[in-house]
Amino acid sequence: MAKISIGLDIGFTSIKVVALDLSAKLPKVISFGSIVSPQPGISSEADIELEAVATAIKNLLQAAKIEGNEVTIALPESKIFTRVIDDLPPLTDKELASAITFAAEEFIPLPVSELSLNYQVLSRSKEKTSKTVVLVVGSPTGLINKYIKVLNLSNLKPKAIETEIIAAARSLVGNNPLSPTTLILQMGASTTDFAAVSHGMIWQTRSIATGGLALTRALAAHLNFELPQAEEYKKTYGLVQDALAGKVFEGLKPVADIIVGETRRVIQSYETKYPQDKIKRVILSGGGSKLPGFVIYFANNLGVEVQDGDPWAMLAKEPALSAKLASAGSLYTVAVGLALREQ
Ligand SMILES: Nc1ncnc2c1ncn2[C@@H]1O[C@H](COP(=O)(O)OP(=O)(O)OP(=O)(O)O)[C@@H](O)[C@H]1O
Ligand SMILES: [Mg+2]
The missing domain is CATH 3.30.420.40 (ATPase, nucleotide binding domain)
Structure with missing residues (x-):
C-alpha cells in the first residue's frame, strides 16, 4: 500500500510541495509543484497576510492533486537558533537534557520558556576524556504557532516541524x-x-x-x-x-x-x-x-x-516526469527532504 508523505516548504518567494511514496525501498516521486508566495506572506504577523499564504497553499495542493492533510514543514533558518555544542563532559541522559538547556541560555537571546528545544546527539563520550557533541535547535514557540496557524487555515496538520538545513541535508546527502x-x-x-x-x-x-x-x-x-x-x-x-x-x-x-x-x-x-x-x-x-x-x-x-x-537523484520517478524534475532542479531540495522524513 502507498505511504504518501508530503513536504511543504513555505519560502519567502515561493511555496514548494513534494509528495513521495515511502512504501517502497526507494522513495518514489508522486507529485510536486510550486506557487509564488504572496507578499509579505509568511514573514508577516497579520492574520490577513497569513490567510493569503493559506489560500496560496490550498491552490498549490489542488493544482498538484495532493489530497493528504498531514504535512511536514520547515522553519526558516534565519528565525531559529541552531548550534553544535561540543564541549560537554560525559553525562547521563537526564544530565544531558539539563546541560543543553543551560548551554542554550548562553547562545539563544530568548528566555528558555519561549523556546522549543530539540537536540540530536552526534557523538557520545565513553571515557572521561572524549567529548559529547550535540546538535541543538531552539525554535521560538511564537514562530511555531504562526506556522501551525497557517496550516490550520489551509486545512492541514503538521506531521513534523524541522529546520530547512536539516531537510536539505537529508535530501542531498541522506544518512x-x-x-x-x-x-x-x-x-x-x-x-x-x-x-x-x-x-x-x-x-x-x-x-x-x-x-x-x-x-x-x-x-x-x-x-x-x-x-x-x-x-x-x-x-x-x-x-x-x-x-x-x-x-x-x-x-x-x-x-x-x-x-x-x-x-x-x-x-x-x-x-x-x-x-x-x-x-x-x-x-x-x-x-x-x-x-x-x-x-x-x-x-x-x-x-x-x-x-x-539534485534532490531527485536518489528517488524513483516515472520516465514521463524526468524532464520536468530536471528543470525544477534544486528548488525542491528542502521540500524533498521534508517529505523524506519518516515520522
Ligand atoms: N534561474 C535562476 N537564476 C538565478 N536566481 C534564481 C533563479 N531561479 C530562482 N532564483 C532566485 O532564487 C530565489 C528563490 O529561491 P527559493 O525559492 O529557494 O527561495 P525561497 O525558499 O522562496 O526563499 P527563503 O528560503 O529565503 O524563504 C530568488 O532570489 C530568485 O531570484
Ligand atoms: Mg527556502
Whole structure:
C-alpha cells in the first residue's frame, strides 16, 4: 500500500510541495509543484497576510492533486537558533537534557520558556576524556504557532516541524555514513544556509542574511534598474563573465564574493575543529543557486569540488516526469527532504 508523505516548504518567494511514496525501498516521486508566495506572506504577523499564504497553499495542493492533510514543514533558518555544542563532559541522559538547556541560555537571546528545544546527539563520550557533541535547535514557540496557524487555515496538520538545513541535508546527502564529508549550501531568497555533513550527520551550521534577493538588489543598484528587470537580467546572464560586456557580472560579484567568503570560513572552521576530516565537496542548492555560472565561479574560487544539488537523484520517478524534475532542479531540495522524513 502507498505511504504518501508530503513536504511543504513555505519560502519567502515561493511555496514548494513534494509528495513521495515511502512504501517502497526507494522513495518514489508522486507529485510536486510550486506557487509564488504572496507578499509579505509568511514573514508577516497579520492574520490577513497569513490567510493569503493559506489560500496560496490550498491552490498549490489542488493544482498538484495532493489530497493528504498531514504535512511536514520547515522553519526558516534565519528565525531559529541552531548550534553544535561540543564541549560537554560525559553525562547521563537526564544530565544531558539539563546541560543543553543551560548551554542554550548562553547562545539563544530568548528566555528558555519561549523556546522549543530539540537536540540530536552526534557523538557520545565513553571515557572521561572524549567529548559529547550535540546538535541543538531552539525554535521560538511564537514562530511555531504562526506556522501551525497557517496550516490550520489551509486545512492541514503538521506531521513534523524541522529546520530547512536539516531537510536539505537529508535530501542531498541522506544518512549514508559512507558519503564523503560535504558542505551543503542552501540559498533561498532571503538567506544562505550552510551545513557541514559527515557520517550522515550535521556537525556545523551557519546562516547569513545574504541570498538571491541581495544579488538582485545589488544588480538593480549597479545598473540603475527596477527590481523585476534586475531579476530577469540576473537569471539570464548571472555570473557569466563576458555577457553584456561584463556589466551583470560586475554588479553581482560583490554579493557572490560575500557568499564565497562565508563558504570558505565555514570550511576553515570545520577543518580547524576536525583536522582529520577535510570537506571533500560543496553542494549548491536552493533557487538562488540556479544562477548561471554559479557552480563554476564557486569552483574557481574555492579549490574544492563543487556540485549542483539534485534532490531527485536518489528517488524513483516515472520516465514521463524526468524532464520536468530536471528543470525544477534544486528548488525542491528542502521540500524533498521534508517529505523524506519518516515520522
Ligand atoms: N534561474 C535562476 N537564476 C538565478 N536566481 C534564481 C533563479 N531561479 C530562482 N532564483 C532566485 O532564487 C530565489 C528563490 O529561491 P527559493 O525559492 O529557494 O527561495 P525561497 O525558499 O522562496 O526563499 P527563503 O528560503 O529565503 O524563504 C530568488 O532570489 C530568485 O531570484
Ligand atoms: Mg527556502
